């Protein structure tokens with residue numbers, strides 16, 4: 545077993561270790577708008593839930609080197625305090641991937657990807673109609689973990705509204721096979737979520 549000291553490793557290589565070890569990662573497909581109403585879409589796999597009461601989730605936007613260190617998603621959340629997390633199914637994986645291009649802030653990423661905007665109930669950013677499960681969120685807090693290039697700025701949002709396709713639901717349980725969510729691995733690899741097994745927790 546190799547022991548690696550992050551202090552001796554370039555940030556780009558630490559990133560490879562992180563995304564290779566922390567697998568599979570769910571994908572928050574985040575819709576936002578800027579202060580003039582331009583729509584933005586981007587995937588974030590540093591993503592998880594962090595509270596159920598109230599429901600709060602978080603995703604992390606990395607800091608870039610150069611003149612535009614912050615991602616448009618972060619700038620938009622700072623400006624409007626609202627966003628939607630759309631769960632990504634295999635059926636629109638390629639359109640999701642198309643939105644991860646480094647587009648200028650004035651580019652509408654719904655138009656760029658061909659995905660369909662669907663009005664939200666409580667927030668201004670639209671949902672992605674192709675997504676089978678979406679969460680409308682209001683900003684809870686922003687935690688700047690590190691402002692260095694490759695550092696992370698964590699966005700926490702309270703879920704104000706869940707939307708789930710009815711055919712996926714048994715009570716409040718979501719059928720994972722019908723959801724057909726994909727996850728992110730290291731490099732360009734993704735994972736499907738069909739190969740399930742069950743374990744009961746010990747009493």
Ligand SMILES: Cc1cc2nc3c(=O)[nH]c(=O)nc-3n(C[C@H](O)[C@H](O)[C@H](O)COP(=O)(O)O)c2cc1C
Nearest residue numbers: 586587588589590604605606615616617644645646
């Ligand atoms: C599946 C996937 C997951 C990604 N996860 C992250 C992430 O967790 N954090 C991040 O900063 N960028 C992540 N990216 C890259 C961003 O999506 C990309 O930088 C995007 O252009 C940001 O868009 P924005 O500037 O419109 O916010 C990911 C890309 C893909 C395809």
